[in-house]
Amino acid sequence: EVQLVESGGGLVQPGGSLRLSCEASGFTFRTYWMSWVRQAPEEGLEWVANIKPDGSEEYYVDSVKGRFTISRDNTKNSLYLQMNSLRAEDTAAYYCARFGMVGTIDYWGRGTLVTVSS
Amino acid sequence: QSALTQPRSVSGSPGQSVTISCTGSNSDVGNYNYVSWYQQHPGKAPKLMIYHVDKRPSGVPDRFSGSKSGNTASLTISGLQADDEADYYCCSYAGSYTYVFGTGTKVTVL
Numbered sequence: 001e002v003q004l005v006e007s008g009g010g011l012v013q014p015g016g017s018l019r020l021s022c023e024a025s026g027f028t029f030r031t032y033w034m035s036w037v038r039q040a041p042e043e044g045l046e047w048v049a050n051i052k053p054d055g056s057e058e059y060y061v062d063s064v065k066g067r068f069t070i071s072r073d074n075t076k077n078s079l080y081l082q083m084n085s086l087r088a089e090d091t092a093a094y095y096c097a098r099f100g101m102v103g104t105i106d107y108w109g110r111g112t113l114v115t116v117s118s
Numbered sequence: 119q120s121a122l123t124q125p126r127s128v129s130g131s132p133g134q135s136v137t138i139s140c141t142g143s144n145s146d147v148g149n150y151n152y153v154s155w156y157q158q159h160p161g162k163a164p165k166l167m168i169y170h171v172d173k174r175p176s177g178v179p180d181r182f183s184g185s186k187s188g189n190t191a192s193l194t195i196s197g198l199q200a201d202d203e204a205d206y207y208c209c210s211y212a213g214s215y216t217y218v219f220g221t222g223t224k225v226t227v228l
Contacts, residue, residue, distance in 0.1 A: 037219075044121065044222040045156070045164065045207050050215055059215040062119055101169050103152030103211045108163040 002026040002107045004096045009112030016086050020112060022079040022096030030054075030074035033099035036081045038092035039111070048094070049081065064090075086116045122147065122208055122220035129226040130198045138223045140191040140208035146218055148189035152211035155184060155193045159204045167206075168193060195225065203227045 008020040020036070036048040049070040050059045058070050069082040079096055093111040100106030123141040130136040140147065140155075147153055153171045156164035166175050168184035171191060181196045191210070195202055208220035 035217075045158075045209075045219040046121075047209070047217040047219060050217075057215070061216070095163060103150070103217075104154045104166070104169040105156075105209070106166050106169070106175065108165075110163050 002098065004098065004107060004109035006094065006096045006109045006112035009094065009114045011115045011117065012086055013118050014087060014116055016116070017082070017084045018086065018114060020081040020083070020094055020096075020114070022109060024077045024079065024096075024098070027098070029072075029077040034070075034072060034079045035097045035099060035105060036070060036079075037095045037097050037105070037108075038090075038114075039095070040089075040092040043092075046092075050099070051079070083114070086114075088116050090114065091116045119212065119216065119218055122210060122218055124206075124208060124220040124223045126221075127224040127226060129228055130195075131228045132198055132200065134198050135194060135196045136198060136225060137195075138193045138206055138208075138225070140193070140210075140220045142189050142191075142210055142218070144189060146210040146212040147186065147191050149213070150211045151186070153184070153186060153191040154209045155182075155191075156207045156209065157202075157204045158207065164207065198227055200227050 003025045035050045051070045067085045071080045095111045096109040097105040098107040128136045155168040158164045171186045172184040212218045
């Protein structure tokens with residue numbers, strides 16, 4: 001059974017940093033594209049970042065470029081999101097997600113909540 | 119990277135059909151057949167319902183169907199059931215390994 005379990009969320013002040021983690025199990029992690037998707041309170045979904053199976057390439061939504069970094073450790077079946085220079089508008093539930101079929105997220109974690117506030 | 123446009127809400131009685139539209143542009147929906155649809159119940163993670171415009175993952179009832187015409191994709195739910203009441207989001211590949219989601223639609227079963 002595919003499982004994605006996020007951790008690392010919490011309350012952080014504007015300008016601060018946070019590192020999210022996602023532990024994957026139930027599939028061969030090193031062969032899949034992975035992604036982070038976020039959802040602000042009472043708002044819709046927003047794709048944040050993708051990373052290739054070998055970690056060699058990363059892609060980001062414009063609003064987080066230069067501030068967020070997606071990475072992975074295939075030896076630990078883990079995905080990460082380093083978030084720097086956080087802003088109030090980054091407040092959201094952050095979901096770890098797997099790309100199964102080409103161009104399609106097929107599994108999601110339960111999310112971890114990030115709140116940016118003073 | 120503008121969000122795809124969906125109606126804020128649609129509703130129907132049990133047994134009826136509802137259709138949700140998802141309008142993008144030539145840069146996303148109109149240019150790629152990588153459109154997917156997700157169902158999200160309150161407080162839960164999204165669930166994949168349709169992928170590649172009109173394909174259903176195993177376990178998804180055939181009451182759910184997808185289509186696309188030009189820059190607009192659509193999700194139809196036939197034989198509406200109480201458990202179908204949820205938020206629905208479309209998602210499209212937008213080129214250069216980027217993706218864009220729709221604004222979301224709340225489906226209400228009357």
